[in-house]
Amino acid sequence: MAALFGLKSMTYWGNLTSLTWRCQKLAVTVFDQQKALKPLVCTTQKRQMSRVKRRHTRPPFWLPKTTRTPYPEDITPENEAFLSEVITKQYSSPLKSEPWERGLWNEKSTRCGVIARKLGIYPLWTKDGRRLLTTLLQVSDNHVIKYIPPEELTENDMKKKKRYREVGALIVGADSMDPRMVTKEYFSIFSTTGILPKKKLNKFLVTPNAKLAPGTPLYASHFQPGKYVDVAGVTIDRGFQGVMKRWGFKGMPASHGVTKSHRRGGNIGSGGEKARVLPGQKMPGHMGRERRVLRGLKVWRINTVHNVLWVQGPAIPGPTGAYVCIYDSILPHRKHTAESHPPFPTFFQDEQETDEELYDKNLHIFSQPSISFVEN
Template sequence: MASLLTSVRVGLRAGLKTECRSFVTAAAQPATQSKNSVRTGVIARKKGMTAMWDEWGTRIPVTVLQLEQCQVVQVLNEETHGYTALQIGSSDRSEKNVTKPMLGHFERAGVEPKRKLFEFHVTPDAILPVGTELVASHFVPGQFVDCSAPTMGKGFQGAMKRHGFGGQPASHGTSVTHRSLGSTGQRKDPGKVFKGKKMAGRMGGEQATVQSLKVMKIDNALNLIYVKGCVPGVDDQFVKVRDAVKKRGDKIAPADVLPLPFPTAEPELVKAMPRELVAKTGGSDPYVMKE
């Protein structure tokens, strides 16, 4: 009986410590995370751009990304696939709009059919069970992320808009060729235009990644991620968001919010978090006049 009471007290103390930890730094398995660990990313939808102000009153343009029923659909391991990754699905859709093979794929996973599927390479210690839901608190305010999505399609454009050419002179006899790209080849030798020459053509609609964007705010009620700066794609575009590859280790986030939730945020702790978590810029007031 004494040993049972002792174990209960130890469990209560451990639970109290867990609840008293900072909401931002809470992690599922902090003991297993290493400097080489790679967490999974998430699939969000771009909702548009707005602005927010930091504690000094400086205006910061931000892009709003929202997570919609983002879940783990499949685990790919080294033995069966040759690499370790998680297949993530986002945004539920009606079964009538899903093919039978894909419908069986979702049924085996025990999740609702998804509109978009992406794979994220992870380390074996960051694998999540199938069906795990990823929320906005997978990231923390102040950390850096990479956002990938197809760029806006611009259609067929000229060389000046597509490649930033300066065009022809605007005076001294130039006629009807002000926006011309100029010469594209040589004379009889070699007598051709080399492949890859920058000319007019289809612009946009290509996969692009913007790296090291700062997470300014997290909204746990609406699953919103406010990212500083611009993100590729049109509104409602699916965007892959993952930890910044160029900000590994202690550089990925401020020291007061490390370590990151690993492998993702615990649902119980997310429910206890405030609705909004805002990053602090720190430093001194930029508007104070220096003597």
């Protein structure tokens, strides 16, 4: 063995082996001491490049299934009517417990948002004759499901974000569904609240003074005309598309020597020493199904009977009927003041009276005359 490694004698080899063993023992001892003092931490690398997958078409494995597979139970029409009556009586009063103490608004307060459905685009006109395109968003059957205090939210946060202020979370659900059609795991979320299971759930970060009791209904009057909101949603899923539709490329000429390359992207400029595809290169791929947030959209009109909001612009993400989240705008020049802050923590429509139609002061109301005659 000594001749194999070029050693002159076995004594040198034995000393080297002994020294190596002592170093390994010392390293193990130091590692054990450090392990006893500090727990083992697993770190993961996060890559900020365009080739990382940004959308997931399948839900995660740990997410409980919402609906179950129905099977024939051979229930008579009389029993079906009886079950529907029992469900109606059991969930007729959502707020089981007493209402919580309502906090007071301050400059650092953050209210809860609502979940709405996109209905379509509708034109409006201002008093000076300017035409506007707005999007109708209906706040459909929103209820508070659960309040998560700041301590519990920080403890269960998987990303371990460092927050610059103390915030909790409110779980809000929209559109009730038949409890007989949901799984037992999903129904357990609503069993303590006393409301019907919801089709859509979302979490909103709120300050402790803006918390709401589970079961509190939320309406479109949660906002006011003339105020500004942020709308978040998921864009339409276009599937796999080429560069002309996905990135707006001009394409190749339609004739004069072009053969089967009319809609191709052409050269990507990665020759020479680069010899690779640069990250972020515009190429064919999956288009759409991305989360987008539009900030600073003005609320022009509110219908408190059908809970519909007329929001500025036709570019709300998602198809017709898609769910979007609406919350107060976080833009610095659109924040609320002490003189003109919205209802806090929300507008309790069952306790306070309000008009059926609420308009912005600059919006033309078609039920009112547009021409006035003055006698000289």
